[in-house]
Amino acid sequence: MIALVRALGIRTLDRLASLGDASMMWVIAMFGLPRRGDFALLVRQIYHVGVLSLVIIVLSAFSIGAVIALQFYTQLSRFGAEDAVGLGLALVLLRELGPVVTALLFAGRAGSEITAEIGLMKSTEQLSSMEMMGVDPLHRIVAPRLWAGLLCMPLLAAIFNVVAIYGGSVVAVQWLGSDPGSFWAGMQDAVELWEDVGKGSIKSVVFAVVVTWIAVYQGYDTVPTAEGIGLATTRTVVMSSVMVLALDFLLTLGMYGDFK
């Protein structure tokens, strides 16, 4: 029994130590002064992290928007309220699905790439040799990726929302025959700038910080073997997904919790 408590205690301390380590890494990387050539590094990372994620984001967005519109229409027509498809779709996407699904897809695609890349650099001693030449890898490797993630994910979420709404409109209006006037007007009436778009964007930014942070730290901290990199990549995706969903719950409670 004592042994169990002791083991738990050690694990907790280990986790705390990791968290502390990760926090220091994050702070040092994010708040280092910019230097010549940093912008080029950032641009390159935005390409890898953002541009290359576009395909999966756009395809998923269109499908999800279409499916949700379909499901909503089916249910709402039971009450004769098909006109609410537009606003239901928009609200669900802006408040929840846009930020959350984008974050999950991002973690799987860009997050795992970042972890694998940094882990590989660690195992081939590139990080060490950089340090030996007097270049701080936190500045050159970690920081551009953190900033790129922070920038790209909210943008990707916005693109997701737009494409999903469009996909939904294609299904609802073109296919199922919902009235385009009420689809769009209902949406415009019900969607509020701060309540829906604004708060959804905040969620997106929070997720961006968390997912990128996890991805970078897992790569930085990995055991520098092929096996270690594989484990780290998996851990990135799992941990990011869990954190995004948990944070979404808390944020939703906090933002919309006043259920009158």
Add this chain to the structure above:
Amino acid sequence: MRMRTIEISVGAFVLAGILAVVVLVVKVSGVSLSGSADAHLLKAEFPDVAGLRVRAKVSMAGVTIGRVSQIDVDPEYGVAIVTMEINDRIWPLPQDTGARILTEGLLGARYVALTPGADTEMLKEGDFITDTQGALVLENLIGDFITRLGGS
């Protein structure tokens, strides 16, 4: 990959992202680009505003002419005071304009519907609309109906 191609695609991506945000702000949430500087305030007292929210639309003959900007309660008389911003285009309104709280469709949101009167005197900034009718609350209607059934 050539640096130039990367730069171009990054620029396009960021542009697309910003455009998406703009689309969401303008088209989806319906924020109008014309400022609310040319809006006039009107108030109205209602016995019950059940379900009416701030930013609900104010319409006349089905056309949106303004927004509800504030909802307060007067504890002394137990009435709700609704403040509305009315578009300059249909200002001023006659003093006997009527205000009712209606529901959009069956499950829709509440909104304020104004019916213009024929008075030659006009409402001034901040005036109260006197001809008001509160929101129809479903439970009260059913209660009424059941009472009447029981009575006959």
Add this chain to the structure above:
Amino acid sequence: MRPFCHSGSAALPDDAFIEIHDLHFSRGDRKIFDGLSMCIPRGRITGIMGPSGTGKTTLLKIIGGQVRPDAGQVIVDGKDVCRLSRDELFELRKDIGMLFQSSALFTDLTVYENVAFPLRVHTELPEDSIRDLVLMKLNAVGLRGARDLYPSELSGGMARRVALARAIALDPTLLMYDEPFTGQDPISMGVLVTLIKNLNRALRTTAVVVSHDIHETSSIADKLYIISDGRVIGKGSPEELKQAESAWVQQFMHGSPDGPVPFHYPADDLKFDVLGGSTR
């Protein structure tokens, strides 16, 4: 008063470039260095040898200031490495070139950009000057023609040579080689050995070679250290060590399979295992 390495032999004491006094370092529960002391002479090639896992790479990292020891002093060219500020450490690293075991070239940069990297970090030289320097360094290792290739397109031996060109980009006073001979074919090995020797003579650098390849290291080193269990157990010139008294050193130098480091992993007597039968 300049420090000297007392070699214990009749030869004149060499000017010391790196002095390590009573170094202690542990990783977790494992004690890696237990009172290690060394003296690495200026301008010579010093080999550091020992069985795998004795922390030879860690020693190089400690000398370069990447890892902090638990106790002891490490003095490089008169500077106590552990006491240096960030800026001073940055300056010191300008003068140190390190060749890693895996060549550690930056995979997202071309050969040219890899060699130019330290120049860009530490100097404000214009592009023309950088170009000239990079091409000269690449020429010294015979790979000027490969300048636009990416590391993934190079063979192992070529990658090491590029890494060497990068290590000498700033004309450092100290060159450290981490297992340079491991896994090389005879030709690449020969090329590398020649380069290390020639560079040392031409640039008058101090070179530290960490390796467990006795033959090659002995052929180029002026002085050898043998480390085991966190301490020095043998030091001297290759010839001296080959005739050393310690049985352990003898086993190491001659590569004998059995001796103080036993051949057999501890186990019961063979007859018990084979005839004892069904218990396992």
